[in-house]
Amino acid sequence: MRLLVLIVALMSSSIFAQSDADYLKDVQTLDSTVEALYSVISGEKGEARDWEKFKFLFHKDAKLIPTGKTENGTVNANFMTTDDYIELAGKWLVDNGFHEVEIHRTTNTFGSVTQIFSTYESYKSKNDEAPFARGINSIQLLNDGTRWWVINIYWQQETPDNPIPSEYLPKG
Secondary structure, eight states, X not given: OHHHHHHHHHHHHXXXXXXXXXXXXXXXXHHXXXXXXXXXXXXXXXXXXXXXXXXXXXXXXXXXXXXXXXXXXXXXXXXXXXXXXXXXXXXXXXXXXXXXXXXXXXXXXXXXXEEEEEEEEEESSTTOSSOSEEEEEEEEEEEOSSOEEEEEEEEEEOBTTBOOOGGGSOOO
C-alpha cells in the first residue's frame, strides 16, 4: 500500500511539474503574462477555463479586487484570493461566455515592480460586435528574476457617471 501511495504521489508531482513547465513561457515577459491573464479567463459559452494556469500566474498571496458603487451608492472593494475568484466567477464565465480584451495599456516600472493600467472591453462571445462592459484593470506585477508574478488586480467597470478617461483609451 505504501508503494502505491508513493507511486501516485510521484506521478502527481511530475504531472504538476510538467504543467508548471508548460506555463513558464507565459510568465517570461510582461506582455506574455498580461496576454495569458486575459486569455485564461476568456472563452465561449460552455468552454472550460484552465484554472491551474490561472493560479500559476498569481503570487500565492495575490488578491483580485473588484471595486465599484454598491446599491446604496457607497464605493466598495471586494478582496478575493484566486480560489475565491474561481468559486465566485468560474461557473458564470462558462455558463455565459466571456471574453475580456485589452484595448489600451500604460505601464510604469521601477526595478522589479510594475504597475499596468490595462483598459478592457468585455464580450460574451468573440463574435459579438459591441462590448457589454468596459473598464480598467490596475495590475501590479513583480519580477523575481526568473518570472513575472501577478501580485494584485484591482479593477473598476466604466459607468455612465464614471467614463474611462481619454488617456486610457486607444488613440485615433
